[in-house]
Amino acid sequence: NQADLTRQGVRGVGGALGMAARVRAFGSVLVIGVSGTGSEFERRPLKPGLPTIDVIFVERGEFAYIDGGSWVSSRAPLMIAPSGLPHRVRFNSAWSFVVARIPREEMLPFVPMLSDEVRIYEELSVPEKAMRAFLQQAVEGEDQVSPGDRHTVNLMVLEMAGRMLRGRQGESWSQTSPHAMLRDRIMFAIAQQSADLQLDPARLAREAGVSLRHLQAVFSGAGATVAGEIKRERARVARSTLQDARFDDLSIEQVAREAGFGSATSMRRALEQIYRLNPRELRTLRG
Known part of the structure; x- marks a missing residue:
């Protein structure tokens, strides 16, 4: 109903x-x-x-x-x-x-x-x-x-x-390959921990029990980077928060902290790179 x-x-x-x-x-x-x-x-x-x-x-x-x-x-x-x-x-x-x-x-x-x-x-x-x-x-x-x-x-x-x-989405890699399984684990960890300011590729590699170099190579093979996926996940959360009127009382700096960015400047750069819009424009262009 x-x-x-x-x-x-x-x-x-x-x-x-x-x-x-x-x-x-x-x-x-x-x-x-x-x-x-x-x-x-x-x-x-x-x-x-x-x-x-x-x-x-x-x-x-x-x-x-x-x-x-x-x-x-x-x-x-x-x-x-x-x-x-x-x-x-x-x-x-x-x-x-x-x-x-x-x-x-x-x-x-x-x-x-x-x-x-x-x-x-x-x-x-x-x-x-x-x-x-x-x-x-x-x-x-x-x-x-x-x-x-x-x-x-x-x-x-x-x-x-x-x-x-x-x-x-045209994924070409095998779901059961070791590299795909590792990417799955890391992407899940990023989704769960992206709000943590201390999250970085080195910590994810340690948690997964692999070297940072190996982890970076696995993501490179899929046309991505670990740092880039962390930034993308944080940008998703920031964009969603900025486009919801219920969170208009949060300042740009507060949104940045809640999303896991170290500063409003780093959030703005990420949003402009990924969505071609800055925080204020995202608050204005609501769907």
Whole structure:
């Protein structure tokens, strides 16, 4: 129901949500079926950072979303969005969609270097169509679900979503390779510890039991650097905080400290490098 969506940070723009919704929990995954007529709503994070990923299958209706401060229209059947970032969606006619809301950390074993941009896809692959049908059945079912079945549904959704993200983001390395497993561990550690000012590549290498040189070589093979991923994770948290009006009482310096940056200057440089926007512009250009 709408109360479930409100608890997840969804609210109508300029009034009530104006939709019918059903939310079902399967372990760490939420499956949400939503329908309505013309309406506009937004999803804001319950806390700073990018805690979840939304996999959204649009079943009916044309929608518009904000990209770079402008509305962009689409009839695409698939949207993948980091739901920890504020974003707004507008439907102008009857519509319906089904969503899998997945903890970000659950996807790191599949795609350790997750994009934090909203992605729109014009066509569905056969596995994606199967995932859409599975989610529809999961959210529409009226039967009571046993704990064992909930666990099974949770694992199936995570597996389908992980493989979809992996394919869509074009990862070429083997998930089971030693280098991939090490990157998984390090990316998870970065996500958990990025707010710590003392976090650096040398400490991550020590915690993983490998040399710094080896760790740097593993990330270099994936076209990345350890320091760069630490900075990127901190920038994600800073961007989310700056774009949420509930945290407007925090100064730029406070946001920098909360995100793990040593100073407002280092945060500004990171945001300008990654997002091409400074902190004040991020607070102004809210989606």
